[in-house]
Each structure stands twice: as structure tokens, then as C-alpha cells.
Amino acid sequence: MSAGSASPPTDRPAAVDALALERLIGVRSSKPSFYAAWRDKSARLDHTIETLERISAALCTTPEGPDAVCDAVVEAAAHHFDARWVAMMFAGDRVVGRSDVPPRTLAALAERAQASERPVVLCDDQATGEEGHGDAVAAPMPVRGEPAGMLAVGLPDGVVVEPSDLSILVTLANHAGVALQNAAIFQENERRAAELERRGSELEGTLRRLEQAGRRQLLSEERNRIARELHDSVAQHLLTIGMNLEWCRRHESTSPTVRARVTAAKSLARSAVAEIREVIFELASDGQVELRQALRDVIEDVEAGT
Structure with missing residues (x-):
């Protein structure tokens, strides 16, 4: 320390030191030492x-x-x-x-x-x-x-x-x-998120089933169209052929040989008509059964989910 410097004062009042320490550490105490309180x-x-x-x-x-x-x-x-x-x-x-x-x-x-x-x-x-x-x-x-x-x-x-x-x-x-x-x-x-996820999965499954039912509906309509065409055209033509063959068989000018051939042809025409009718019935009924069953399955799945 240089000669011109002054030493810190030592005669400051104790109250001033206590106040300064109180402001410094934020603890008020009447004791001489603040350490325990601090x-x-x-x-x-x-x-x-x-x-x-x-x-x-x-x-x-x-x-x-x-x-x-x-x-x-x-x-x-x-x-x-x-x-x-x-x-x-x-x-x-x-x-x-x-x-x-x-x-x-x-x-x-x-x-x-x-x-x-x-x-x-x-x-x-x-x-x-x-x-x-x-x-x-x-x-x-x-x-x-x-x-x-x-x-x-x-x-x-x-x-x-x-x-x-x-x-x-x-x-x-x-x-x-x-x-x-x-x-x-x-x-x-x-819980609601899990419920929404579950319902979303159910809806996706229901949508797939409805799409399948829709495709079955289209297939059923196509089968019905084919059945109608078979009934309105092919079956009617076969019936007409059978009627003409029966007329030929009964005509007086028909020889026995021709009559035998006509009888065989008429039998074949009758068999063809019977087969056509079976095909028409299968085409018309199978499609309706598949569609009804598909819709019933979808309804049961939805009811089970709710």
C-alpha cells in the first residue's frame, strides 16, 4: 500500500455494520452473529x-x-x-x-x-x-x-x-x-381417441363390405340381364322351333323317316328349353341370395360394433 493511501476506518458504528449485513443477506437478528440464521x-x-x-x-x-x-x-x-x-x-x-x-x-x-x-x-x-x-x-x-x-x-x-x-x-x-x-x-x-380409432376401423371394414355388396349387386344385375335375354330370346326361339317341328311331325306329307328325325329334333329342343330354364332360374336366384346375405352380414357387423 502506498504512503498516500488511507486505511479503512475502524470506528464505524456497529449498528451501521448490522444494517449493511442485513441488507446484504436479508436476515434480521439481534444476535452479534448472523451465521446461524443465515x-x-x-x-x-x-x-x-x-x-x-x-x-x-x-x-x-x-x-x-x-x-x-x-x-x-x-x-x-x-x-x-x-x-x-x-x-x-x-x-x-x-x-x-x-x-x-x-x-x-x-x-x-x-x-x-x-x-x-x-x-x-x-x-x-x-x-x-x-x-x-x-x-x-x-x-x-x-x-x-x-x-x-x-x-x-x-x-x-x-x-x-x-x-x-x-x-x-x-x-x-x-x-x-x-x-x-x-x-x-x-x-x-x-379413451375417446381409442374409441374413435376402433370405430374408424369398424367403418373401414363396413365400407369394404359395402363395396363388396355393391360389386355383388352389379354382378346380380348382370346375371338378371342375361337371364332375361335368355328367356326373351333363346328360350322363345327354342319353343318356336319345337312348335314348328311338331307341326311337321303331324303333317300328312311327312315320311316316316323324316317324322323320326323331326321327333328326335323336337325332343332335343324340349331338353334345351328345360336346360335354359334351369340356367335362367340359377342366374336370377343366386345373385339375389348373395346380395341379401352380404347386406345381412354388414348389418350384423354394424349392430355388433354398436
């Missing part, structure tokens, strides 16, 4: 940050469903408060808990939280009919602005609840309500 505040801050990380992790379990969200929220609350027990209570008296949850204490907390719509503290000296239940805190859990349940924590012995702890509990309860709602919506959307 360590306590630092530890609580680290613990709170870790709890917030757990809350964030709990919110990330939304796609896994409401049960996973409840378990994650309960674990986060148990970690922050080092709780003897933690419980989430919903409408209908459904309880998701960790460790042994005292029912009467939980009922008393639920009654007070519902009445006040804010965090409540239940001290050990406030009798609930259960001995040694210890202190407990609870915060209402809103969903869409309406109370849907409560998050309750059983505190360990000798723990004093700070306002920051209540803020953490309220934050966790509020986020739990939103996460549970989102998880339920997500689960419902997943």
Missing part, C-alpha cells in the same frame, strides 16, 4: 427449491393418469414437511394417503378447510378424540374455482409451521387440483 435460511431455501422441483415432477405425471398425480403430490408434500402422514381427500370421502392417516383428524381438517376456504392448522391440543395425533395442516384443493378436496399433512413433533410452508402447501394443493383435472381430461381424450 445457515437456517439457506437450508430452508434449498429445501423449498427441492420441493418445487418435486412439484414440477408431480405435474409432469399428468399423462400417466390421476392416480399417478395423487401419488406424486403426496410424496412431494411428505418430503417438504417431513410429514408423519399425508392425505388427499376428495368429494365422496375418497382418500389417497401415505402412512397411517388418522380419520378423525382428517375429518376435522376437512371441516375447517371447507368452512374457511383457506389453509388451516390443527394443533395437538385441539382434541379430535385421537390421542397424540400431533399438529397438522391442510389446504383446500380447488378445481375450476370449486372445492374438490383437500391436501392434509401431519407435522412431525416440535415443528413450527412458517408462512412459507403454508404457501408451499397452498401452491401444491392448487397445482394438484389443476393437474388432476388435466389428467382426467387427458385420460378421457385417450
Whole structure:
């Protein structure tokens, strides 16, 4: 240090130093040393940050469903408060808990939280009919602005609840309500997506069957057209041929040899007419049976799917 420099003053008032240190670390204390208070505040801050990380992790379990969200929220609350027990209570008296949850204490907390719509503290000296239940805190859990349940924590012995702890509990309860709602919506959307996929597959199968039925309908119409043409042209021509042959057979000028030939030809014409009629019947009936059966199958599949 040069000769012209001045040494720092050592006669500053202690109050000024205390004020400067208070502004620096944000801790007010009447003790000469701030180290113990600073360590306590630092530890609580680290613990709170870790709890917030757990809350964030709990919110990330939304796609896994409401049960996973409840378990994650309960674990986060148990970690922050080092709780003897933690419980989430919903409408209908459904309880998701960790460790042994005292029912009467939980009922008393639920009654007070519902009445006040804010965090409540239940001290050990406030009798609930259960001995040694210890202190407990609870915060209402809103969903869409309406109370849907409560998050309750059983505190360990000798723990004093700070306002920051209540803020953490309220934050966790509020986020739990939103996460549970989102998880339920997500689960419902997943169910609807699966249902839509199933119905889409059914509709695709029905469409294929209808296309097959349409092709069968076209085939049936073509078969009917062929049957009509056979009946209106070929069968009629054969009948006409048979009638002419019968006239020739009965004519007086017909020789026996020719009559025998005419009789054979008439028999062949009669057989041809019979065969044509069988073909016409098969063409007309088989197509109708196939179409009816195809439509019946489609209707049965649709009814079975619904």
C-alpha cells in the first residue's frame, strides 16, 4: 500500500455494520452473529427449491393418469414437511394417503378447510378424540374455482409451521387440483381417441363390405340381364322351333323317316328349353341370395360394433 493511501476506518458504528449485513443477506437478528440464521435460511431455501422441483415432477405425471398425480403430490408434500402422514381427500370421502392417516383428524381438517376456504392448522391440543395425533395442516384443493378436496399433512413433533410452508402447501394443493383435472381430461381424450380409432376401423371394414355388396349387386344385375335375354330370346326361339317341328311331325306329307328325325329334333329342343330354364332360374336366384346375405352380414357387423 502506498504512503498516500488511507486505511479503512475502524470506528464505524456497529449498528451501521448490522444494517449493511442485513441488507446484504436479508436476515434480521439481534444476535452479534448472523451465521446461524443465515445457515437456517439457506437450508430452508434449498429445501423449498427441492420441493418445487418435486412439484414440477408431480405435474409432469399428468399423462400417466390421476392416480399417478395423487401419488406424486403426496410424496412431494411428505418430503417438504417431513410429514408423519399425508392425505388427499376428495368429494365422496375418497382418500389417497401415505402412512397411517388418522380419520378423525382428517375429518376435522376437512371441516375447517371447507368452512374457511383457506389453509388451516390443527394443533395437538385441539382434541379430535385421537390421542397424540400431533399438529397438522391442510389446504383446500380447488378445481375450476370449486372445492374438490383437500391436501392434509401431519407435522412431525416440535415443528413450527412458517408462512412459507403454508404457501408451499397452498401452491401444491392448487397445482394438484389443476393437474388432476388435466389428467382426467387427458385420460378421457385417450379413451375417446381409442374409441374413435376402433370405430374408424369398424367403418373401414363396413365400407369394404359395402363395396363388396355393391360389386355383388352389379354382378346380380348382370346375371338378371342375361337371364332375361335368355328367356326373351333363346328360350322363345327354342319353343318356336319345337312348335314348328311338331307341326311337321303331324303333317300328312311327312315320311316316316323324316317324322323320326323331326321327333328326335323336337325332343332335343324340349331338353334345351328345360336346360335354359334351369340356367335362367340359377342366374336370377343366386345373385339375389348373395346380395341379401352380404347386406345381412354388414348389418350384423354394424349392430355388433354398436
